[in-house]
Amino acid sequence: MKTPVAARLARSAAIAAAALALTACSVLKPGGGSESGTGAASPSSPTAAEGGSRDIPTVRLITAQTPAIRTYRKTGARHIYKAYANRIYKGKIPPLVYAVVVVETDIDANGKVNNVTFSRVPSHAPEVPPMIAELIKATSPLPSPGKLGGHTYVDTWLWDKSGKFQLDSLTLGQRSR
Template sequence: MTEHLLLRTGRTLGIFAIALTLGACSILKPAEKTEDGKSATTPTDEAAPPGKSDVPTVRLITAQTPAVRAYRKTGARHIYKAYANRIYKGKIPPLVYAVVVVETDIDADGKVTNVSFSRVPSHAPEVPPMIAELIKATSPLPSPGKLGGHTYVDTWLWDKSGKFQLDSLTLGQRSR
């Protein structure tokens, strides 16, 4: 018991020492100089221009609230309507060719502003660009109303025939 406590305390102290060392690295870093010779880290009396921030912009996925899930189905229906002949009818095969998780950014009017991917199939690199083109070609999607501009996520189940289903409207998968 005492040996276990000593090991645990030693491990905790080791992690703490590493954290302090890493923190000290940023403190000891020499200040960068701007073109006029001033320190880049020293605050100035000048106000930053409106809209400018030192914090990098990070794109956040919209939380999957009931309203966002409902809009996801609305967007999927819009895509299904535009590509009725490309929708895989019935239950999709158990070994679908590609599963692609798509993040679609839309503005307050439903215009697609960006399409990106959080999961792409390494064996089917041709599929994500085709999906992006299909989505962009259906823009604008229906207006998101009170949701306004946001990013929503849907999963595309792509059959080797080129037909697809969207997870939000899928009829499921066959067992064989």
């Protein structure tokens, strides 16, 4: 049985060993020793200077799906529905929808669409995502997000082979047959 002093010393040693191990991991990573802490090579770093640039993806933060964001999704979807009233699939969508596309829309504090990206695209329907991006950009600006400010929100587009669609935030559901 350890004395309280020995137990504290063992715990302190374990914490110090863990801290050293974590520090060693970041030092050994390429670009890990940079002062920025991002792991990306700075313009003056040897990696970038030698022409060995690395394609490090930019991290985009998707806004958490809080009640306020879900409400804004519906507001944005209504805006799109109003702009394309003749393209909205009326009623419940068929059980085998042609394409399901998960869209990330970056907007600024005024509702201007800055970027449209996709986190799920259908491999069998590569023509659909570019059409969706154009539809969204053509409706810009979306309604002002108010206190939410600029953010990225996610919505799912359910695309019928007729070219009509519904957005998941306003869908009427799917037929069983």
